[in-house]
Amino acid sequence: MSNTRNRFDHINHRIQQAFNNSGRSLSKPVTLLAVSKHHSLEKIQAFYDLGQRDFGESYLQEAIKKINQSTCSDIIWHFIGPIQSNKTKEIAQHFQWVHSVDRIKIARRLSAQYTGTSKLNICLQINISQEPQKSGFSTNEIASALEEIIQLPNLNLRGLMSIPKPSNDFTQQSLAFHQLRELMEQLNKQFALNMDTLSMGMSGDLEAAISEGATIIRVGTALFGPRES
Numbered sequence: 001m002s003n004t005r006n007r008f009d010h011i012n013h014r015i016q017q018a019f020n021n022s023g024r025s026l027s028k029p030v031t032l033l034a035v036s037k038h039h040s041l042e043k044i045q046a047f048y049d050l051g052q053r054d055f056g057e058s059y060l061q062e063a064i065k066k067i068n069q070s071t072c073s074d075i076i077w078h079f080i081g082p083i084q085s086n087k088t089k090e091i092a093q094h095f096q097w098v099h100s101v102d103r104i105k106i107a108r109r110l111s112a113q114y115t116g117t118s119k120l121n122i123c124l125q126i127n128i129s130q131e132p133q134k135s136g137f138s139t140n141e142i143a144s145a146l147e148e149i150i151q152l153p154n155l156n157l158r159g160l161m162s163i164p165k166p167s168n169d170f171t172q173q174s175l176a177f178h179q180l181r182e183l184m185e186q187l188n189k190q191f192a193l194n195m196d197t198l199s200m201g202m203s204g205d206l207e208a209a210i211s212e213g214a215t216i217i218r219v220g221t222a223l224f225g226p227r228e229s
């Protein structure tokens with residue numbers, strides 16, 4: 001338990017430090033998304049007891065089990081994993097946020113299948129480092145995709161998400177995050193949108209992400225330790 005507390009304090013300290021160094025305005029704070037994939041509900045509960053409310057999951061069946069068993073009704077669940085199109089209904093039913101929308105078809109289905117009372121918060125995943133194997137919209141195709149996605153009635157388009165190519169170099173890390181931020185600003189202008197979310201930065205590069213304007217950082221290992229399976 002003290003381990004949990006230490007890691008939680010340490011991450012929050014890193015966030016605060018990075019935020020102060022960035023000179024960012026306090027009006028756009030950073031939300032810590034605790035990535036609990038492959039970790040037990042007990043561990044989730046331990047962070048919940050320390051005040052954590054946003055949790056991210058990548059594997060749908062594992063996530064649904066935990067969501068259904070959890071008694072913490074004010075947890076905000078974020079889906080951040082790869083999406084198969086036949087799973088969109090369950091995702092729309094169980095999550096308040098979906099960060100990994102990477103195809104128009106997925107957006108269409110999520111909107112059609114969402115039955116909640118407000119709208120489903122989504123981020124569009126961008127393949128910012130243009131890696132052939134990685135999912136996400138390319139920077140070239142995102143504008144035409146947006147034309148359709150912004151018409152979908154049950155989605156609240158919050159912003160962009162990316163998992164850049166890993167690097168140990170702060171400058172390299174910052175470059176990809178900078179590109180994502182510029183892309184969002186450009187799309188906001190072009191389509192007169194108010195996207196307000198940059199979901200970027202993980203355990204190893206959260207400082208660079210925050211310095212480039214991340215509003216949600218997705219942290220797994222640095223909070224939970226190595227994944228259990």
Ligand SMILES: *Cc1c(COP(=O)(O)O)cnc(C)c1O
Pocket residue numbers: 035037058080081163202203204218219220221222
């Ligand atoms: C697993 C995962 C994370 C967390 O990564 P860590 O390096 O463990 O912090 C963040 N984002 C996505 C999309 C993930 O799948």
